[in-house]
Amino acid sequence: MGDPLHTRACDLFGVRYPIVQTAMGWVATPELVAGTANAGGMGFLACAVMHPDEADAAIRRVRELTDQPFGVNFLMEQPGADRIVESIVEHGVRAASYSRSPNAAFIERMKKAGVVCVPTVGAARHAEKAVKLGADIVVIQGGEGGGHTGVVPTSLLLPAVLDVVDVPVLAAGGFHDGRGLAAALAWGADGVAMGTRFLLTAESPVPDATVDRYFAAGVADVVVTREVDGMPHRVIRNEFLDRLERGSSLTRLARALASGLEYRKMSGASIPELLRSALAMRSSDKLTPTQTLMAANAPVFIQRAMVDGRPADGVLPSGQVAGLISDRPTCAQLIEGMVEQARARLAALAG
Numbered sequence: 001m002g003d004p005l006h007t008r009a010c011d012l013f014g015v016r017y018p019i020v021q022t023a024m025g026w027v028a029t030p031e032l033v034a035g036t037a038n039a040g041g042m043g044f045l046a047c048a049v050m051h052p053d054e055a056d057a058a059i060r061r062v063r064e065l066t067d068q069p070f071g072v073n074f075l076m077e078q079p080g081a082d083r084i085v086e087s088i089v090e091h092g093v094r095a096a097s098y099s100r101s102p103n104a105a106f107i108e109r110m111k112k113a114g115v116v117c118v119p120t121v122g123a124a125r126h127a128e129k130a131v132k133l134g135a136d137i138v139v140i141q142g143g144e145g146g147g148h149t150g151v152v153p154t155s156l157l158l159p160a161v162l163d164v165v166d167v168p169v170l171a172a173g174g175f176h177d178g179r180g181l182a183a184a185l186a187w188g189a190d191g192v193a194m195g196t197r198f199l200l201t202a203e204s205p206v207p208d209a210t211v212d213r214y215f216a217a218g219v220a221d222v223v224v225t226r227e228v229d230g231m232p233h234r235v236i237r238n239e240f241l242d243r244l245e246r247g248s249s250l251t252r253l254a255r256a257l258a259s260g261l262e263y264r265k266m267s268g269a270s271i272p273e274l275l276r277s278a279l280a281m282r283s284s285d286k287l288t289p290t291q292t293l294m295a296a297n298a299p300v301f302i303q304r305a306m307v308d309g310r311p312a313d314g315v316l317p318s319g320q321v322a323g324l325i326s327d328r329p330t331c332a333q334l335i336e337g338m339v340e341q342a343r344a345r346l347a348a349l350a351g
């Protein structure tokens with residue numbers, strides 16, 4: 001019998017283990033991606049919150065830190081997405097992950113260059129559509145997953161997607177250990193993808209004060225809100241979220257405008273570029289005008305927690321799995337521990 005932990009995902013990505021570190025804005029830095037890659041997993045660099053020049057420099061930095069394959073995540077509607085595609089191709093990045101509105105021309109360009117295309121989906125019909133558009137492998141994110149998320153839990157989404165696509169599927173949303181990996185493989189997935197678990201590793205840049213809030217959270221403290229940017233976002237309930245939820249529509253508007261101005265400074269994007277990107281998101285996600293205006297809230301509020309280390313003053317995107325995690329291993333300790341535990345579970349099942 002072959003090694004059950006050597007899946008089609010390992011072959012596509014060229015990695016040892018079917019364990020993926022997903023992209024997280026300001027968290028999936030070159031250090032975290034390289035830490036994952038050097039430990040035999042597949043890491044994705046979070047370029048959705050970067051200017052194209054910054055993304056190019058970050059890709060180069062990963063290259064300096066590892067000779068192993070890694071991936072890049074970006075939004076196909078973000079300002080300068082075409083330049084990020086060129087950086088991916090030019091640097092021979094192994095895979096690109098994306099969600100929301102896929103751009104057929106970008107996908108074609110990347111596939112021609114041999115880049116593995118990895119969309120994340122939250123519904124079976126989106127998985128089918130993504131495969132038609134050229135996906136080589138699909139990540140499903142169940143509703144318990146962190147950040148922007150859907151309503152279908154992993155336990156229902158995974159079999160539904162496995163029923164309708166033939167490409168390899170990675171399960172995301174709620175995974176943190178080798179038991180989950182064994183379960184996903186038993187379901188028929190080709191591996192797992194994890195965000196929150198990797199946020200809480202030694203190579204993650206998140207300041208201790210913020211990490212402590214993740215450790216303190218119970219499963220039920222991780223809730224879904226639309227108050228951040230109008231879309232369902234899974235976050236840890238904190239003082240800041242309470243304040244957001246108490247605000248009137250006028251304070252919501254004032255906050256959105258202030259974030260827009262702050263984001264313009266942060267991103268270096270011009271007003272026409274930001275408007276184009278907001279309008280593209282508006283039509284792809286069918287957002288209302290208020291939701292469109294709120295788009296800049298997420299990056300501004302998340303940075304306060306993830307970069308500035310002020311967990312009470314910002315947003316803490318998280319999967320519910322934070323409620324089960326209370327340690328900060330290195331990526332190598334995490335991945336080796338998961339592999340060992342998954343092998344033990346699979347061996348026990350095989351008798």
Ligand SMILES: Cc1cc2nc3c(=O)[nH]c(=O)nc-3n(C[C@H](O)[C@H](O)[C@H](O)COP(=O)(O)O)c2cc1C
Pocket residue numbers: 022023024025027046048049073098099120141144145146147148172173174175193194195196197199316317318319320321
């Ligand atoms: C702090 C944080 C930031 C995230 N940022 C992004 C992002 O920039 N792009 C993206 O596609 N997904 C993002 N996500 C979603 C994750 O990539 C991943 O799909 C999710 O965390 C999986 O669920 P889990 O947290 O239960 O492992 C984020 C999640 C977290 C927790």
